[in-house]
Amino acid sequence: MDNTGKRPRVGLFVTCLVDLIRPTVGFAAVKLLEDAGCIVEVPAAQVCCGQPAYNSGDRADARDVARAVIEAFEGFDYVVAPSGSCAGMIRLHYPELFAEDAAMMPRVHHLANRTHELVSFLVDVMGVKFVAARYDGTITYHDSCSGLREMGVKAQPRALLGTVAGLTIKELPGAETCCGFGGTFCVKYPEISNRMVGDKAKDVAGTGADTLLAGDLGCLMNMAGKFTRDGVDVKVRHVAEVLADMAGDVPPIGRAK
Amino acid sequence: MTEARAQILTSIRLALGRGVVDAATQQELRARLNGHRRNLVPARGQVTGRQKVEDFARMVEFSLASIARVRSVDEVPAAVTDYLKQQNLPAEIRMAPDKRLDAIPWGRTPLLKIARGMPDPKDEVGLSGAFAGIAETGTLMLVSGPDTPSTLNFLPETHVVVVRASELVGGYEDAWTKLRAAMPSMPRTVNFITGPSRSGDIEQTLQLGAHGPRRLHVVLIDDDPQAGPA
Amino acid sequence: MSLALHPTSKAFKANARAALKNETLQRAMGHLGFAQKRLEAVGRLPEFEALRDQARDIKNHTLQHLDFYLEHYEEKLRQSGGEVHWCRTPEEARQAILSICRSVGARTITKGKTMVAEEIALNPFLEANGVAPVETDLGEYIIQLRDEPPSHIIAPAIHVTKEQVADTFLEKHAAYGKTKLLSEPREMLEEARGILREKFLGADVGLTGANFLIAETGSSIIVTNEGNGDLTQLLPRVHIVLATPEKMVPTLEDVSTILRLLARSATGQEFSVYTTVSTGPKRPQDIDGPEQYHVVILDNGRTAMLGTAFQDMLRCIRCSACLNHCPVYNAIGGHAYGWVYPGPMGSVLTPGLIGVDQAGALPNASTFCGKCESVCPMKIPLPGMMRHWREREYEQRLSPPAQRWGLAAWAFAAKRPRLYRLLTGLAARVLGLWGRRHGNMHNLPLAGGWTQFRDFPAPEGKTFHQLWSERGQR
Numbered sequence: 030m031d032n033t034g035k036r037p038r039v040g041l042f043v044t045c046l047v048d049l050i051r052p053t054v055g056f057a058a059v060k061l062l063e064d065a066g067c068i069v070e071v072p073a074a075q076v077c078c079g080q081p082a083y084n085s086g087d088r089a090d091a092r093d094v095a096r097a098v099i100e101a102f103e104g105f106d107y108v109v110a111p112s113g114s115c116a117g118m119i120r121l122h123y124p125e126l127f128a129e130d131a132a133m134m135p136r137v138h139h140l141a142n143r144t145h146e147l148v149s150f151l152v153d154v155m156g157v158k159f160v161a162a163r164y165d166g167t168i169t170y171h172d173s174c175s176g177l178r179e180m181g182v183k184a185q186p187r188a189l190l191g192t193v194a195g196l197t198i199k200e201l202p203g204a205e206t207c208c209g210f211g212g213t214f215c216v217k218y219p220e221i222s223n224r225m226v227g228d229k230a231k232d233v234a235g236t237g238a239d240t241l242l243a244g245d246l247g248c249l250m251n252m253a254g255k256f257t258r259d260g261v262d263v264k265v266r267h268v269a270e271v272l273a274d275m276a277g278d279v280p281p282i283g284r285a286k
Numbered sequence: 287m288t289e290a291r292a293q294i295l296t297s298i299r300l301a302l303g304r305g306v307v308d309a310a311t312q313q314e315l316r317a318r319l320n321g322h323r324r325n326l327v328p329a330r331g332q333v334t335g336r337q338k339v340e341d342f343a344r345m346v347e348f349s350l351a352s353i354a355r356v357r358s359v360d361e362v363p364a365a366v367t368d369y370l371k372q373q374n375l376p377a378e379i380r381m382a383p384d385k386r387l388d389a390i391p392w393g394r395t396p397l398l399k400i401a402r403g404m405p406d407p408k409d410e411v412g413l414s415g416a417f418a419g420i421a422e423t424g425t426l427m428l429v430s431g432p433d434t435p436s437t438l439n440f441l442p443e444t445h446v447v448v449v450r451a452s453e454l455v456g457g458y459e460d461a462w463t464k465l466r467a468a469m470p471s472m473p474r475t476v477n478f479i480t481g482p483s484r485s486g487d488i489e490q491t492l493q494l495g496a497h498g499p500r501r502l503h504v505v506l507i508d509d510d511p512q513a514g515p516a
Numbered sequence: 517m518s519l520a521l522h523p524t525s526k527a528f529k530a531n532a533r534a535a536l537k538n539e540t541l542q543r544a545m546g547h548l549g550f551a552q553k554r555l556e557a558v559g560r561l562p563e564f565e566a567l568r569d570q571a572r573d574i575k576n577h578t579l580q581h582l583d584f585y586l587e588h589y590e591e592k593l594r595q596s597g598g599e600v601h602w603c604r605t606p607e608e609a610r611q612a613i614l615s616i617c618r619s620v621g622a623r624t625i626t627k628g629k630t631m632v633a634e635e636i637a638l639n640p641f642l643e644a645n646g647v648a649p650v651e652t653d654l655g656e657y658i659i660q661l662r663d664e665p666p667s668h669i670i671a672p673a674i675h676v677t678k679e680q681v682a683d684t685f686l687e688k689h690a691a692y693g694k695t696k697l698l699s700e701p702r703e704m705l706e707e708a709r710g711i712l713r714e715k716f717l718g719a720d721v722g723l724t725g726a727n728f729l730i731a732e733t734g735s736s737i738i739v740t741n742e743g744n745g746d747l748t749q750l751l752p753r754v755h756i757v758l759a760t761p762e763k764m765v766p767t768l769e770d771v772s773t774i775l776r777l778l779a780r781s782a783t784g785q786e787f788s789v790y791t792t793v794s795t796g797p798k799r800p801q802d803i804d805g806p807e808q809y810h811v812v813i814l815d816n817g818r819t820a821m822l823g824t825a826f827q828d829m830l831r832c833i834r835c836s837a838c839l840n841h842c843p844v845y846n847a848i849g850g851h852a853y854g855w856v857y858p859g860p861m862g863s864v865l866t867p868g869l870i871g872v873d874q875a876g877a878l879p880n881a882s883t884f885c886g887k888c889e890s891v892c893p894m895k896i897p898l899p900g901m902m903r904h905w906r907e908r909e910y911e912q913r914l915s916p917p918a919q920r921w922g923l924a925a926w927a928f929a930a931k932r933p934r935l936y937r938l939l940t941g942l943a944a945r946v947l948g949l950w951g952r953r954h955g956n957m958h959n960l961p962l963a964g965g966w967t968q969f970r971d972f973p974a975p976e977g978k979t980f981h982q983l984w985s986e987r988g989q990r
């Protein structure tokens with residue numbers, strides 16, 4: 030139950046990457062939310078938050094895509110995404126995107142204020158203190174930039190991971206340094222991005238952890254892709270998979286069964 | 287030039303979507319300028335009494351300067367000669383022609399050679415009196431004037447500064463208040479000095495004495511009854 | 517070499533690639549250690565965050581009344597015997613400085629560190645007009661000898677290794693009878709100090725920048741660690757300050773607030789070694805100080821940023837925290853940015869000063885990780901303004917065609933959920949099958965930027981929405 034004492038109706042914003050690449054993360058999110066007492070629905074009309082267009086300077090298309098999200102998620106008590114980046118887009122950037130559209134503003138704010146990143150929602154809003162999960166291994170955690178700086182995700186995943194049986198946490202030096210993904214940045218400036226993710230790979234390997242977790246699939250794909258390419262033997266997973274006890278359901282990101 | 291002036295000012299007004307600042311606002315702005323209102327002053331900048339003295343001394347050392355504490359002006363000459371000896375420096379100083387420094391009984395150390403007036407590039411040690419010391423960061427405040435040439439703060443390799451506990455203030459704001467009370471208008475130069483000159487420009491390795499003094503030594507006369515016993 | 521005269525921002529991508537391969541540069545950049553020191557300094561001042569808010573408000577207030585404060589400043593400065601020279605363009609500023617130099621028959625001019633002088637390419641201009649400029653900040657001196665532009669706004673020679681400094685000194689200091697190859701930074705500093713000491717004493721004019729101008733008193737403030745700026749302004753007969761309008765701060769109290777942030781954000785010091793407040797020329801009874809005090813105020817497009825999406829950039833106090841914390845800057849150094857101001861602050865400022873057609877690559881070279889904004893003492897929303905530049909670029913159709921096409925195709929699908937579902941369903945299936953054996957793909961058509969250095973993780977095979985509706989859930 031949330032702090033109002035009801036079972037809230039939550040709209041799950043799946044995110045386009047989870048939808049396409051790693052549906053398990055979406056199911057993990059559903060499980061975690063339901064375990065926390067939410068009624069979860071997944072509006073079919075959702076596509077993407079519009080970030081690719083917004084960050085490329087294309088406000089018109091970004092607005093069109095965002096409008097669809099606003100419509101699709103009207104009426105929920107909360108909107109939750111397994112991504113700090115997409116949640117941050119809705120919460121912080123939609124109001125800026127529609128700044129000139131006074132008629133839209135009430136709807137924009139209404140949505141923005143109810144939108145959360147998954148793990149911080151569980152802890153901060155639903156008051157979740159522990160999860161029933163087991164993961165035998167040593168993990169390290171990368172703080173994805175938007176989650177960290179826009180949504181204040183830092184302590185919450187660590188708190189819940191601390192309750193996973195069999196799991197040890199090793200802190201990652203430079204955990205708050207960008208992995209070099211940056212949406213289209215990683216293909217626009219591949220050499221710079223490669224350098225950044227290469228540095229990250231070294232830091233991760235240095236911890237001696239066998240698994241790297243984070244809360245954003247874009248960053249995870251970037252790091253996992255670098256690890257398999259360079260032969261860094263660290264498994265990569267979305268934090269929700271571990272918290273929902275679903276790591277057994279799928280191989281780590283970028284690995285075969 | 288006047289054309290440029292007019293155009294820049296006009297450009298500002300156009301950009302801000304207004305004409306010349308109206309009379310009422312001007313009055314407000316002038317009041318703001320003359321009000322010397324303080325913004326948030328950190329706790330470290332509000333210390334008083336004994337703590338002010340102790341904080342100042344601690345922060346002076348934190349800034350990589352050294353400090354000698356004496357109980358009265360009478361002990362200053364010995365403190366200075368001791369320091370010079372310790373650093374293997376000649377007992378020769380260039381001293382600001384500052385009247386406040388005349389209160390120090392220099393005659394007690396006849397071996398110390400003192401030259402007054404404008405510094406010469408050959409001077410190895412300069413000695414000046416501070417206008418104030420700022421506890422917040424161990425900063426010395428020196429002002430230029432007929433008796434206090436700023437050049438002395440920068441030319442010699444070693445700079446000795448004498449400051450009294452009664453001249454210490456908590457934060458920068460107190461220093462400005464003290465300056466405004468002491469002088470009708472700004473002196474040509476106000477130097478805030480926090481530690482000896484340094485540079486990290488070669489591979490970020492810290493080197494002292496880049497252009498200004500390599501050594502900064504503070505002689506603190508800890509004789510302020512208001513600050514409590516040392 | 518002046519980047520102001522020869523911008524290479526258009527070639528940013530190639531510059532960056534070269535920088536990443538340049539081992540000497542990479543070694544030199546490894547020494548940049550300000551970020552950790554800042555963290556420690558901030559930790560020692562509990563009020564730091566609150567001061568950031570106040571500093572932002574002070575600057576916003578100042579910018580909102582900039583015309584008033586500039587006029588008040590000028591009036592005060594005149595009362596103290598100084599003179600203001602208003603300049604719209606770099607050319608006007610160069611001419612103003614040259615004519616002051618000529619009026620006193622100056623042959624050499626010592627310079628404290630000023631980025632604005634880089635912006636107007638002052639050195640080559642003075643040289644061409646018979647006035648020898650001598651940089652006195654150690655880092656600036658090194659790069660002047662090497663004929664290179666600065667690569668960092670407060671550590672201009674961060675890209676140079678000590679071995680390179682030694683070689684440069686050996687070559688250039690032979691003229692002063694110094695012929696020993698040095699190995700330690702200490703010796704290099706001593707040698708430069710000795711040579712520059714003579715220059716200080718022989719200069720006719722000293723030129724410094726200004727970290728702040730104070731409206732209340734008509735003062736200029738410089739903040740340094742070496743003391744070169746002070747010798748530059750104290751010893752010659754004439755002191756010229758080269759400043760820009762947005763350096764204005766109303767009162768000494770206001771500047772005290774901002775000063776508490778500056779050194780901590782920049783080098784992690786509690787306070788810089790020398791904070792010097794200068795007000796006019798020497799007073800009649802003074803025994804030292806310059807006889808003339810001139811302030812050249814150069815606009816160069818800044819006031820036109822007021823009232824626009826880029827106004828907040830005028831709060832910048834050039835502390836360099838955004839550079840020091842930027843993973844992109846740390847990877848490629850400052851020269852790759854191709855103009856005077858590198859790093860995040862440069863990525864916002866440069867398109868404004870030389871045009872987004874020239875410098876459009878810079879605001880694109882960011883992951884929007886937000887680190888810069890989180891450390892900026894003046895709370896400047898740097899990523900947001902980089903996005904604004906991307907918008908301008910997009911509106912003016914300056915972004916690369918491949919990118920525009922890709923975006924258009926994506927947007928077309930993203931606005932049509934059913935088509936989008938169809939396409940993603942197909943993609944998940946095809947890529948899922950393709951990558952099934954390894955769990956990833958080594959090559960991917962149209963994604964060379966990705967697969968050049970990384971594998972592309974294979975999808976699970978069906979989209980979330982497919983699976984969700986298969987389970988009959990809504």
Ligand code: SF4
Binds near residue numbers: 834893894
């Ligand atoms: S933008 Fe902010 S962090 Fe960067 S130099 Fe300017 S004030 Fe410093």
